[in-house]
Amino acid sequence: ETGVTQTPRHLVMGMTNKKSLKCEQHLGHNAMYWYKQSAKKPLELMFVYSLEERVENNSVPSRFSPECPNSSHLFLHLHTLQPEDSALYLCASSQDYPGVQFFGPGTRLTVL
Amino acid sequence: DQQVKQNSPSLSVQEGRISILNCDYTNSMFDYFLWYKKYPAEGPTFLISISSIKDKNEDGRFTVFLNKSAKHLSLHIVPSQPGDSAVYFCAAIAYGGSQGNLIFGKGTKLSVKP
Numbered sequence: 116e117t118g119v120t121q122t123p124r125h126l127v128m129g130m131t132n133k134k135s136l137k138c139e140q141h142l143g144h145n146a147m148y149w150y151k152q153s154a155k156k157p158l159e160l161m162f163v164y165s166l167e168e169r170v171e172n173n174s175v176p177s178r179f180s181p182e183c184p185n186s187s188h189l190f191l192h193l194h195t196l197q198p199e200d201s202a203l204y205l206c207a208s209s210q211d212y213p214g215v216q217f218f219g220p221g222t223r224l225t226v227l
Numbered sequence: 228d229q230q231v232k233q234n235s236p237s238l239s240v241q242e243g244r245i246s247i248l249n250c251d252y253t254n255s256m257f258d259y260f261l262w263y264k265k266y267p268a269e270g271p272t273f274l275i276s277i278s279s280i281k282d283k284n285e286d287g288r289f290t291v292f293l294n295k296s297a298k299h300l301s302l303h304i305v306p307s308q309p310g311d312s313a314v315y316f317c318a319a320i321a322y323g324g325s326q327g328n329l330i331f332g333k334g335t336k337l338s339v340k341p
Contacts, residue, residue, distance in 0.1 A: 221270050
């Protein structure tokens with residue numbers, strides 16, 4: 116695997132479900148990011164981890180919970196989501212924070 | 228309030244001609260600017276960048292111009308190819324300021340017609 120990978124690529128979940136999105140970077144970077152992309156909106160930064168410590172949390176609802184167990188992996192744990200949370204969730208990494216970011220392919224999330 | 232604006236949601240260009248994508252910003256602390264390209268069902272891909280100490284950066288068919296006084300940058304693609312059809316995002320960052328994160332515009336969808 117090269118670059119930034121994300122699994123699953125597509126996820127459909129009910130509002131009472133609990134699921135997790137996974138991101139892995141193979142670039143030797145030490146900063147990782149979660150973004151949300153909704154239709155006709157700019158990319159919204161959700162969380163930033165630098166050297167495995169959270170450095171940014173942009174007023175994201177607590178139903179989204181990030182986890183960064185090491186510099187190569189990043190998770191986004193989801194619980195009791197709302198239909199308006201349906202979006203493309205993108206993971207990115209950079210050599211340093213801040214820095215030029217390299218993105219994964221995204222997870223297309225649909226909340227029913 | 229949007230700090231990075233791409234006022235044209237779409238642009239259509241004939242193959243072989245020049246594509247010019249525009250971006251305006253409001254925060255004078257931004258000192259590094261990037262363009263990303265995004266195909267459907269893929270994440271954005273870094274394309275080209277420019278530091279605020281320069282006014283032009285060129286990489287093959289892609290050239291980015293920066294006009295700091297106007298807080299405006301543009302991406303030129305010459306010649307345009309059908310494979311360039313994608314959504315292009317402008318992004319800015321303030322390395323030297325308090326805004327340590329990339330701020331993205333909404334994107335411009337480029338269609339290059341054969």
